[in-house]
Amino acid sequence: MSIFVNKETRVLVQGITGKEGQFHARHCAAYGTQIVAGVTPGKAGQRMDDIPVFNTVADAVRATGADCSLIFVPPAFAADAILEAADAGVRLVVAITEGIPVLDMMKVKNYIESRPVRLIGPNCPGIITPGEAKIGIMPAAIHTPGGPIGVVSRSGTLTYEVVHQLTRQGIGQTTCIGIGGDPVNGTNFVDCLSAFEQDPATRGVVMVGEIGGNAEETAAEFIQKRMTKPVVGFIAGLTAPPGRRMGHAGAIISGGSGTAQAKIEAMKRAGIHVCANLGVLGELCREVFK
Amino acid sequence: MKIHEYQAKELFKTYNIPTPLGGAAFSVDEACEVAAGLGGWPVVVKAQIHAGGRGKGGGVKLARSAAEVKAVAGQILGMRLVTHQTGPEGRRVRKLLVEQGLNIKKELYLSIIPDRATAKIVIMASEAGGMDIEEVAADTPEKIIKVFVNPLLGLQGHHCRQLAFGLNLPPAAIKSFTPMIQGLYRLFMELDCSLVEINPLVLTAEETVIALDAKVNFDDNALFRHREVLELRDLDEENPLEVEASKFNLNYIALDGNVGNMVNGAGLAMATMDIIKLAGAEPANFLDVGGGANAAMVENGFRIILSDPNVKGVLINIFGGILRCDILASGVVEAARKTGIQVPVVVRMEGTNVEEGRRILAESGLNLITAADLKDAAAKVAGIVN
Numbered sequence: 001m002s003i004f005v006n007k008e009t010r011v012l013v014q015g016i017t018g019k020e021g022q023f024h025a026r027h028c029a030a031y032g033t034q035i036v037a038g039v040t041p042g043k044a045g046q047r048m049d050d051i052p053v054f055n056t057v058a059d060a061v062r063a064t065g066a067d068c069s070l071i072f073v074p075p076a077f078a079a080d081a082i083l084e085a086a087d088a089g090v091r092l093v094v095a096i097t098e099g100i101p102v103l104d105m106m107k108v109k110n111y112i113e114s115r116p117v118r119l120i121g122p123n124c125p126g127i128i129t130p131g132e133a134k135i136g137i138m139p140a141a142i143h144t145p146g147g148p149i150g151v152v153s154r155s156g157t158l159t160y161e162v163v164h165q166l167t168r169q170g171i172g173q174t175t176c177i178g179i180g181g182d183p184v185n186g187t188n189f190v191d192c193l194s195a196f197e198q199d200p201a202t203r204g205v206v207m208v209g210e211i212g213g214n215a216e217e218t219a220a221e222f223i224q225k226r227m228t229k230p231v232v233g234f235i236a237g238l239t240a241p242p243g244r245r246m247g248h249a250g251a252i253i254s255g256g257s258g259t260a261q262a263k264i265e266a267m268k269r270a271g272i273h274v275c276a277n278l279g280v281l282g283e284l285c286r287e288v289f290k
Numbered sequence: 291m292k293i294h295e296y297q298a299k300e301l302f303k304t305y306n307i308p309t310p311l312g313g314a315a316f317s318v319d320e321a322c323e324v325a326a327g328l329g330g331w332p333v334v335v336k337a338q339i340h341a342g343g344r345g346k347g348g349g350v351k352l353a354r355s356a357a358e359v360k361a362v363a364g365q366i367l368g369m370r371l372v373t374h375q376t377g378p379e380g381r382r383v384r385k386l387l388v389e390q391g392l393n394i395k396k397e398l399y400l401s402i403i404p405d406r407a408t409a410k411i412v413i414m415a416s417e418a419g420g421m422d423i424e425e426v427a428a429d430t431p432e433k434i435i436k437v438f439v440n441p442l443l444g445l446q447g448h449h450c451r452q453l454a455f456g457l458n459l460p461p462a463a464i465k466s467f468t469p470m471i472q473g474l475y476r477l478f479m480e481l482d483c484s485l486v487e488i489n490p491l492v493l494t495a496e497e498t499v500i501a502l503d504a505k506v507n508f509d510d511n512a513l514f515r516h517r518e519v520l521e522l523r524d525l526d527e528e529n530p531l532e533v534e535a536s537k538f539n540l541n542y543i544a545l546d547g548n549v550g551n552m553v554n555g556a557g558l559a560m561a562t563m564d565i566i567k568l569a570g571a572e573p574a575n576f577l578d579v580g581g582g583a584n585a586a587m588v589e590n591g592f593r594i595i596l597s598d599p600n601v602k603g604v605l606i607n608i609f610g611g612i613l614r615c616d617i618l619a620s621g622v623v624e625a626a627r628k629t630g631i632q633v634p635v636v637v638r639m640e641g642t643n644v645e646e647g648r649r650i651l652a653e654s655g656l657n658l659i660t661a662a663d664l665k666d667a668a669a670k671v672a673g674i675v676n
Contacts, residue, residue: 075511102482104512106404110440110441153557157558161640236558237560237564243375247556249510279664
């Protein structure tokens, strides 16, 4: 079992003929993901490897029955791409693009709330159910299929580090999701935690947060009230100076709120096993999830 | 991106947001000229730097005559202004704003920010203006009015009424307040702002509202569609190493410690800084070379890290995904040869093609210290600098 994606998921790639779209579509397909279509306006009728390319998402969905869109469209056009996918009726949109203006994402978020679609990202590595489907840019080899642990994170390479440490401890993963480093994103921690709680194959969750906003505090409250499965948590940015944007658009301590310290305290109060030292996260997981 | 108060007020004027009469001055003579054109005394001379708390630091002064303008402008221009936001080293004042003095009846607070949790635009207002709003929020949250605007629907009449009545404005002032708030909202949305703040917004004895201060920040991600805004950037106000790094698409932030570090990915870069601290040392910087780094970016990153004289050791932490370890290793070796590194460098690599990467480092003949994992890397680099 898994959450949100599995081997049945039929994926179309928006921006498939671009450098990144092409590179990653190939890697996803090689992993076994069903990449059924690509979309690049003006290139209908072409093929990228064996994958048919369409002008619009609606055309691609009609012709191939795709139910998920993976987006590699540049930031200036990415909000439009997400809206197009939502209107075309896919149930899941995974937006990899980094650098989308905040106001664009705010409008997108307010619009898609009224649509039957889940957005993961933007500014994220994507989602992988090891052994079934890789819909994103993460290195496949570090993952271990079969579970029993779910991973949810705001970061990219930090997630790889965490997954790698789990794998080295012999702990497999059900699904790993990067929810993205932007201030406004689609799926949040609570959505993922709640799905992991309901997934019979998932026995515990690793949650990776960072400075900025209060998504971790909200997640901690949810975990305390609603979750029965153990959660290991890590927060990046204890040494980050206030008022500075640490790489991710959403990673900023503003007006004294969004500090790593406050998040760690909220998580500890909620009974989350907070890992203070990333170097030993794998060992901590082995203890907690044994 | 931040801009100066005088630039923000120029923008305000184009959106019909009332500001005091005044103008920018880059020399004492210019300050006197601007003051003479205002047609009355007193005038206010304000230091222009990208930091708050200027008044307390001695960067804002009243002048009642041409001679006084000359004296205070001379004092402020060129001074190192220290405020709670500049750090102890302060900021050199290169520009002034000279404005008419106002007949102030009451000081208010007004700001617009995007709220990340609700994805709505928040307008905040308070009768407790002129003070540190974070303190007001902490001590007396009931004194802050918050209005949430759906960006798809825009600012509505009831939002304006909620703010105006909440601020207990007299009826005459509400007349000028409503178009002002509409202009401010339009400016925020049209220019992709991340913050618009007026503190204080003053209610004058004549019962009009005027923006006595003006702070406008912009969303860096949206600058590609606002060339006019980009022209307002003042490189004098930014850290020179950070400016240099931004030319190469490197995300660099200077810090106080002595362990330089280079990492791919923002989250992992923060976590690397944290683990350096845990190992008993202090990070000298944040540097995210990004997922698609190439050899040239690695080389430039190296050069920038090493131009900080405090750096006594460097930790490179790369989790190869798209960026393969062998490519990274070649970049590091190349950079090390070209820059002639004088400090010890610890390299920790994991992920795609890691074996090949380790071989390249080992055979380079350079004094690069390899680490088995993250914990080992932090301990090694801390051992070097301590």
